[in-house]
Amino acid sequence: MKYKIITIALSIFTVLQTVKAQTKYEISSPDQTLKVNVFLKDQQLLYTISKNGAQVLNTSTLGLVRTDEDFSKNLRLLSVSKNETVKDIYTLKNAKRLVNNYLANKRIIHLESQSKKKMDLIFQVSNDGIAFRYYFPDRDANVKALSEEKTSFHFFENSKAWMQPMSVAKTGWEGTNPSYEENYKKEINVGTPSPTQAGWVYPALFHYKDTWLLVSETGLDGNYCATRLKQNSPDGNYQIGFPDQREAFTGQNVNPESSLPWYTPWRIIAVGSLKTVTESTLGTDLAYPAKSNINPDQFKLGKASWSWIILKDNSIVYDVQRRYIDFAADMKWEYCLIDADWDRKIGYEKMQELADYAKTKNVGLLLWYNSAGDWNTVKYTPKNKLTIKESREKEFAMLQKMGIKGIKVDFFGGDGQSMIKYYLEIFEDAAKFGLSVNCHGATLPRGWQRTYPNLVTMESIKGMEFITFEQDNANEEPAHATTIPFTRNVFDPMDFTPMSLNKLPNINLKTTSTFELALPIIFHSGIQHLAETPEGMAKVPAYVKTFLQEFPASWTDTKLIDGYPGKFVVMARKAGNKWYIAGINGENNAKEISFDSTKFGKKGKLILDGNEDRSFVQSDLTSSTNTKIMMKPYGGFVMVIE
CATH class of the missing domain: 2.70.98.10 (Beta-galactosidase; Chain A, domain 5)
Known part of the structure; x- marks a missing residue:
């Protein structure tokens, strides 16, 4: 017995020495x-x-x-x-x-x-x-x-x-x-x-x-x-x-x-x-799985019309919003987003009328909210509705009764633990009332869209809004837009609010119309809030309108075909039996890209920049192991292949 104890002790000592060594x-x-x-x-x-x-x-x-x-x-x-x-x-x-x-x-x-x-x-x-x-x-x-x-x-x-x-x-x-x-x-x-x-x-x-x-x-x-x-x-x-x-x-x-x-x-x-x-x-x-009390199928992804991005504050009135509901219906888009100050400029009673009207058009309404709190001095309203749970749930219950489908919450105040808790409380409470959530002026989602399936997108990027404000941002857009597919948008949905196919007031767009058309494919967002106006859409060819009516809101697969951060990107996304392939050129020189399109299907349609400014040209495409496409300076292309 004595020798057995000594043997065991030696074995333990040897193991400990091995761990230490x-x-x-x-x-x-x-x-x-x-x-x-x-x-x-x-x-x-x-x-x-x-x-x-x-x-x-x-x-x-x-x-x-x-x-x-x-x-x-x-x-x-x-x-x-x-x-x-x-x-x-x-x-x-x-x-x-x-x-x-x-x-x-x-x-x-x-x-x-x-x-x-x-x-x-x-x-x-x-x-x-x-x-x-x-x-x-x-x-x-x-x-x-x-x-x-x-x-x-x-x-x-x-x-x-x-x-x-x-x-x-x-x-x-x-x-x-x-x-x-x-x-x-x-x-x-x-x-x-x-x-x-x-x-x-x-x-x-x-x-x-x-x-x-x-x-x-x-x-x-x-x-x-x-x-x-x-x-x-x-x-x-x-x-x-x-x-x-x-x-x-x-x-x-x-x-x-x-x-x-x-x-x-x-x-x-x-x-x-x-x-x-x-x-x-x-x-x-590595994100947490979906909360057991949130049904992912309850929240519909899609595309949305949005007046504020081009028309700004003066557009948040009843008649303009009714027109944008009609615009969404005509484009077969699922939503219309009504932005800041709607409670003062339209009011809850008239908003109910708009919600009822939108329902007849098969369009859901999304409403803007100020995150409130003492972390900013923004005056836009509704404000002071979300910071306290009782007030928040009362507001959400009212929205649910009105038939509102989601909220956009803006101007959060940072990344502290207490602020992170505030985000998560909003997501969870909104889900109880069937409301999707989009956050602007916000932090990076960090996988939250898996845990909270009602979180459809978050801004967390210098997006189209800034391009409408200053020429410098428009000048930066080609390099910026070809950087973020490799950075910000790799893991999480991003509400860039893309796509101006024609002109912006007081801004000289550097990108071509087809560059802009490619962005909703290259950028991933659970709801794409698209910047183009009814007037702008009326100027595009019928095939461009059809493309924007039919492109999907959700993807089954994504492939990077080619690219380099800040210079160019060619991305392929799959929905059903179709692949949507889009490319953008971030540099001021023409760029030829080549790839094997037979991997994606047999035939399809290709949209390129036309010879005239802000124009398009469409052609039939037969797949090839060496498909070559020339992108104009700051230009792009879109391809649908099956």
Whole structure:
């Protein structure tokens, strides 16, 4: 018996010594092309990423700092789980792909702080990228708070980046920032400081040698704030930052707080070719599944007419909105959006008349709301209707009774945890009353459209609205529109409110009409709020009108055919047995693209720019293994093939 005890003790000692000696733990993708190495060095947790055996992310830091304990240093490894396969199959109408298959390898690293408090690090590696998050497994009803997240993404010095600066809180028109509405810095050297001290927004795109990496986050619930990348990134090392302390729901917290146990959101990095990254669904793969009390089939995706984008405030009157309801009906679009001040300029009683009229036309109405609160000074109404649950539910019940189909909520005040809770409360309460939600002046959705199927879209981009305001934004549109399919719009729906086929008041559009026609295909949004007017639509050829009447609101698949951020993009989206292929040229020189169209069907129609300004030309198309299309400077094309 004595010798047996000694043998067992020696075995335990050997195992412990092996754990102590092993400094690196590897998690590989199912196809073995992508590898993460996680290791402790000087009691600090670090990681690297390799693709096809070559390192593509330099040594980067991990860890969290809680106000009651520092989990970024003096860490001790307790154990590391075995590799586990994670599988998930889900359907999502409001996405680039209807049926999504997620397959990854998972390992959990169990750690202990200096005072023996526990933290786990959970890694999942799929063929298209890496995801990880932190977990505090202890049970404690007392609220814990985080003061800093040490997670970083350390890129090699010859990498390039496409990034959007984060606007500073309380700046901009009526103090409405941040709204994720800045122009991208394109192909800049990593390590370039953000022009604002607020840092950079997600998703952030990086290119190193022949590998692309897209950094973002998902799985954000009410237990955390939305994060960003800090302003300064010495040696190309970008650290996660928390919001400005002014980015709060009135009088509440910004930094993350929670009782234990506590999961953080997922940090995700899509890795691979530009095609792999652009087609990735990591942003929804790791999002929480749909809330069990929300029926996805209750909320209809579609297209909407919208007067305000071109006609502005004076259009929010009864007669104009009735005309835009007729416009939506004529275009076979599902919705008409009625914007700010409708309660004062039209009123609830007359809005009921419009809702009843729209119903006879098979058009649903969407109504604008001010998010209210003390985070901005915007005077537009309805205001002060949504901040308190009782008032919010009373308003939503009234809208449901009126037959209103959805709301657009504008001018949110930032990314603090309390503000994130406010977003989620609006989504959940609106769903109870059958209302879809669109947010403007807002944060990045971060996979929320999967969790809350009534969330149809969010702006979170410098869109068409800004092009109508200033010539500089119109000048930037070609490069901007060819950047965001690879950044902002990769994982989440985006309400750019695209498409001006003719002219804008006081603005010289740089893009051609076919460039504009391609945008509703290239940009994904659960509801496309289209900028064109009834008068503008009357000027286009019948085949363009037919195309806009028939193009779908939901896709079963998406493929990137070709492109380069800021220069051009060619995207294919499938609905039924048809593929909708669209291309836009972001540069001021003609560009020929070629691809194998036989992969998408046998024959179809092609719409190109005509010889005259703001004109179109349509031709029949027979598929070829070498289909060649010439895009004009700042031009585009649209193809429907089956």
